[in-house]
Amino acid sequence: xxxxxxxxxxxxxxxxxxxxxxxxxxxxxxxxxxxxxxxxxxxxxxxxxxxxxxxxxxxxxxxxxxxxxxxxxxxxxxxxxxxxxxxxxxxxxxxxxxxxxxxxxxxxxxxxxxxxxxxxxxxxxxxxxxxxxxxxxxxxxxxxxxxxxxxxxxxxxxxxxxxxxxxxxxxxxxxxxxxxxxxxxxxxxxxxxxxxxxxxxxxxxxxxxxxxxxxxxxxxxxxxxxxxxxxxxxxxxxxxxxxxxxxxxxxxxxxxxxxxxxxxxxxxxxxxxxxxxxxxxxxxxxxxxxxxxxxxxxxxxxxxxxxxxxxxxxxxxxxxxxxxxxxxxxxxxxxxxxxxxxxxxxxxxxxxxxxxxxxxxxxxxxxxxxxxxxxxxxxxxxxxxxxxxxxxxxxxxxxxxxxxxxxxxxxxxxxxxxxxxxxxxxxxxxxxxxxxxxxxxxxxxxxxxxxxxxxxxxxxxxxxxxxxxxxxxxxxxxxxxxxxxxxxxxxxxxxxxxxxxxxxxxxxxxxxxxxxxxxxxxxxxxxxxxxxxxxxxxxxxxxx
Numbered sequence: 209x210x211x212x213x214x215x216x217x218x219x220x221x222x223x224x225x226x227x228x229x230x231x232x233x234x235x236x237x238x239x240x241x242x243x244x245x246x247x248x249x250x251x252x253x254x255x256x257x258x259x260x261x262x263x264x265x266x267x268x269x270x271x272x273x274x275x276x277x278x279x280x281x282x283x284x285x286x287x288x289x290x291x292x293x294x295x296x297x298x299x300x301x302x303x304x305x306x307x308x309x310x311x312x313x314x315x316x317x318x319x320x321x322x323x324x325x326x327x328x329x330x331x332x333x334x335x336x337x338x339x340x341x342x343x344x345x346x347x348x349x350x351x352x353x354x355x356x357x358x359x360x361x362x363x364x365x366x367x368x369x370x371x372x373x374x375x376x377x378x379x380x381x382x383x384x385x386x387x388x389x390x391x392x393x394x395x396x397x398x399x400x401x402x403x404x405x406x407x408x409x410x411x412x413x414x415x416x417x418x419x420x421x422x423x424x425x426x427x428x429x430x431x432x433x434x435x436x437x438x439x440x441x442x443x444x445x446x447x448x449x450x451x452x453x454x455x456x457x458x459x460x461x462x463x464x465x466x467x468x469x470x471x472x473x474x475x476x477x478x479x480x481x482x483x484x485x486x487x488x489x490x491x492x493x494x495x496x497x498x499x500x501x502x503x504x505x506x507x508x509x510x511x512x513x514x515x516x517x518x519x520x521x522x523x524x525x526x527x528x529x530x531x532x533x534x535x536x537x538x539x540x541x542x543x544x545x546x547x548x549x550x551x552x553x554x555x556x557x558x559x560x561x562x563x564x565x566x567x568x569x570x571x572x573x574x575x576x577x578x579x580x581x582x583x584x585x586x587x588x589x590x591x592x593x594x595x596x597x598x599x600x601x602x603x604x605x606x607x608x609x610x611x612x613x614x615x616x617x618x619x620x621x622x623x624x625x626x627x628x629x630x631x632x633x634x635x636x637x638x639x640x641x642x643x644x645x646x647x648x649x650x651x652x653x654x655x656x657x658x659x660x661x662x663x664x665x666x667x668x669x670x671x672x673x674x675x676x677x678x679x680x681x682x683x684x685x686x687x688x689x690x691x692x693x694x695x696x697x698x699x700x701x702x703x704x705x706x707x708x709x710x711x712x713x714x715x716x717x718x719x720x721x722x723x724x725x726x727x728x729x730x731x732x733x734x735x736x737x738x739x740x741x742x743x744x745x746x747x748x749x750x751x752x
Contacts, residue, residue, distance in 0.1 A: 239345045240293035242338075242548045247286045251300075260312075263289045263296035266319040267310050271300075287330060290337050292547055295344070297337040299330060307333040311340065332508055335554060338545045342631035345546035347621070352723040362616040363596035370610045371600070374644055375405055377609035378571070381642070383415040386521065386529050386567035389557055391536025391640065393575045395655040395704075398646045400461035402607075403533065404468040413476055417528035418483045419469070420517055422535060424451050426490035435484060440470055446658065450666060451491050454673045458661035458704065479526075487516040487532075493673065510538055514559035532556075537580070537625045540639040541570050543632045553632060571609065572624065572640040576649060576710050579626040584710035587649075589620045589636075592720035597645055607646045612637040649714060656705035662697040670696065 247264045254268035264286050287307075290297045296319055300308040307327045312319040327333040353359050372380075381388045392399060406412055407419075423431070430444035445466045449457040466484070473481040489512050490505050517532065532539075534556060541557040544550075552558050561568050574593060577585040587594050596617075597604035612618030618637025623629040628639075636643070662670075671682040671691050683691040688699055703709065 239547060242341065243291045244288060246288050247298075248288075249286050250284065251286065260318040260320060263291065263298050263310075263312050263319045266312055266322065267298040267300065267308075270310070270322045271308075290334070290341070292341040292344075295341060297340070299333045299337070301330075302326075309333045309336050311337075328506055328508065331554075338547055338551060339631050341547035342545045345633070348633060350621070350723040352725065353721045356718070356721045359616075360592075360595055360599055363592065364599050366615045366617060367596065367600045367608060367610060370615070371608035372610070374402055374607050374609040374646065375409060377642070377644075378402075378406055379409060379411055379415070381569045381571070382412070382529050382531060385569040386564055387517070387532060387560065387569070388529065389532045389534060389539045389560070389568065389570045390644070391539030391557075391570060391572045392533055393536060393573055393578065395459055396573070396646075397461040397653060397655050399573060400459075400465050400655070402646065404465050407465070407468050407472055407482065413472065413480060413482060415528055416482070416531055417480075417524070417526040418485055418520070418530040420485050420487045420513075420520075420530060420532040420534075422488045422513070422533065422538070423448055423486035424488050424491040425486045425516060426492050427451060428486050431484050431486055434466065435470060435473060435481070437470075440467065442466065446661065448486070449658070449661070450669075451493050454677060455670060455700075456661065456666070458658045458700070459655045460658045461655050463658055485516075485520060487513045487520075489513075493669070496673075496676065499676065510554060510556040510559065513538065513556040517556075517560060518563055536572055536575075537628060539570050539572070540625070540628060541568065541641075543622060543628060543634040543639045545631055546633045547631075553628065569642070570640045571642045571644050572612075572636070574643065574645040574649075575624065576714055577623050577626055577629070578710065582709065583626065584713040585626050586713070586715040586719070587717070588624050589617075590623075590719040591715070591717040592620065593617065593643075593645075594649070594717055595720065597648075598717075604645075604648050609642060609644045611642050612640055617643060649708070650711055652708045654704050654706055654708055657697060657700055660693075662693040662700070664693045667691055667693050667696045 249264070251268045251271055254265055254272075256272070258269045259265040260269060267286060284301050284303050286298060286300045288299050290299075294314040296312045296314070298308070298310040298312070300310070302308055307330055309325040309327060311321075311323045311325075313321045315321075325336055327336055378388065378390075427444075427448035430448050434441065434444040442463060445463060449459070449463070469482055469484060476482070489507050489509050492505070496502060513534065517530075521530065538556040540553065540555050541561045543553045545553060557568070557570050574588065574597075576587055579585070594604065597606075597608075600606065600608070610617070615637070618635060620636050621629075622632060622634050622636050622639050624636070624639075667682070668691070674680060674682040674685050678685055681691065682688065682696075686699065688695055
C-alpha cells in the first residue's frame with residue numbers, strides 16, 4: 209500500500225534489502241564492474257590529515273570536519289565500500305545505530321563531492337547504493353518494429369491460448385498455491401469489486417482460509433472484532449483505515465470488500481471462516497506525540513510484511529491457502545539490479561519466494577507506468593499491452609488474466625513501476641507470474657469516499673497530525689477555509705470518486721512501434737500536459 213502516503217507524511221524508511229540469488233542473466237556489457245571491500249575501522253583510526261585518495265579516507269576526512277564544526281550525531285565505524293566505475297559509496301555505522309551512506313565521485317585520482325543519505329540497517333544501505341548505481345546503467349536499445357501487425361498478433365495469439373476470466377484464473381491459482389499475491393494499484397473500484405466477487409464465490413472458502421492485507425498490524429484486534437460481530441458494524445474497520453495514512457484511507461470499495469467477507473462468514477462453519485490479517489508495520493497514531501516517537505516504528509516494510517506472513521502460515525492448522533493483496537512494487541519477486549545482476553531487488557514477494565518457492569504465485573494488475581506518488585509516465589510497454597487488449601476484443605472491453613512466463617508479454621522490459629524500472633534491466637516475467645487486465649485505463653475513476661469518514665472529531669485528529677508532522681495547522685497548510693469534516697471531505701472529493709488523474713498522461717497508444725523513438729514521443733507528450741491543480745497534488749495517490 210503506502211511507502212510515502214503524502215508529501216508531508218512522517219516518513220517510514222522503506223529501502224529494499226539486497227539478497228543474493230543463484231542464477232542471473234549476464235550483466236549489460238556497458239556496465240562497469242561492481243566491487244566491494246570491507247573496512248571495519250573507526251574514524252579515529254584514520255590519520256588526522258585531509259586525505260581523499262580512497263573512498264573511506266575521504267569519508268573520514270569529511271566527517272572529521274563535520275564533527276569539528278557542526279557537531280552532528282557521532283559516527284562510529286566505517287564498515288565497507290562499494291565502487292562502480294568512477295562512483296563509490298561508503299557505509300558507516302553511526303553512534304545512534306543508523307547507517308550513513310556517503311557517495312563520492314573519482315576525479316583526478318581524488319574521491320570528491322560527498323553526498324549523504326542514511327538507512328536503518330546495513331542491508332538497506334546496500335539497497336540504496338545499488339539503486340543509485342543501477343540508475344546510471346544504460347538500458348538496452350529498443351529497435352523500431354519492422355512489422356507492427358505481425359508483432360501485435362503474437363500477443364493476441366497468447367491471449368487466445370491462455371487468457372481466462374479473472375475470477376476463474378484467480379480461483380485456480382488459489383487452489384494450486386500456498387500463497388497467491390495480487391500486486392495492486394490502490395483505489396480502483398473495479399478491482400475491489402473483483403475481490404468481492406472472488407470471496408463470494410463458494411469455491412473461495414474451500415481453498416482459501418486467510419486474506420493478508422497491507423493494513424497496520426496494530427489494528428488486528430479491530431479487524432478480529434469486526435469479523436466476530438453478530439451484526440454488521442464497519443466502525444472497527446473504519447478505525448483501522450483512519451490510521452493507514454496521515455489523512456486516512458477512506459476507500460469505499462475496500463470497505464465493501466470487508467462487508468462481503470463478513471457476509472460470507474455468516475454462512476460458514478466457525479472452523480471454515482475466512483480470516484483477514486493485517487501485515488503492515490504498526491501505525492499507532494494515538495501513541496505518536498512527538499516526531500521522535502516515529503522512530504519506534506521505522507522498519508523495512510517489505511521485510512516486516514514477509515516476516516508476518518511466514519510466521520503465520522506454519523502456525524495455522526487450516527490447510528487452505530492464502531491471498532495477499534499488496535501494492536505491486538512489494539509483489540515483484542525476482543527483478544535484479546542493473547549494476548549487479550546477482551542481487552535481487554528485495555521486496556516482500558522476493559522474501560516470500562525464498563521460503564515458498566513454486567508455492568508462491570504473483571499477479572500484476574494492468575496500469576500505466578506510475579511511481580509511488582502517482583506520477584504517470586505513459587503506458588506499460590509503451591502502449592503495446594493496451595494495443596493487444598484492444599485487438600483481442602473491441603475497445604479492450606473483456607477483462608482477462610493470463611500467465612506471463614514464456615510469452616511476448618513476459619518478455620517485455622519491465623517498466624510498470626517507474627522507480628523500479630530505472631534500476632533494473634529485467635522483464636515482466638522476472639517480476640510476476642501472471643497479469644490481470646480489467647478494462648481500459650481511460651475509463652477508470654478513483655475510489656469514492658466512505659460516507660462520514662471525515663467526522664469533525666477525526667478532522668481534529670488530522671489537525672493534530674498536521675501540526676506534528678509539518679508544524680502547521682491543517683487549514684493553513686492545505687489552504688482550507690475551515691478544519692471540519694464537511695470541508696475536508698469536500699477537499700478530498702476533488703480527486704476521490706473522480707476520473708483518474710492519469711488519463712491525460714498516458715501518451716500515444718502506438719509508441720511501442722517506434723522503438724526508442726516511441727519513448728521520446730511519450731516523454732514529450734507528458735511534458736506538454738498541465739500539472740494537476742494544487743489540491744490534487746496532495747491526494748494520496750500512493751500505489752505501492
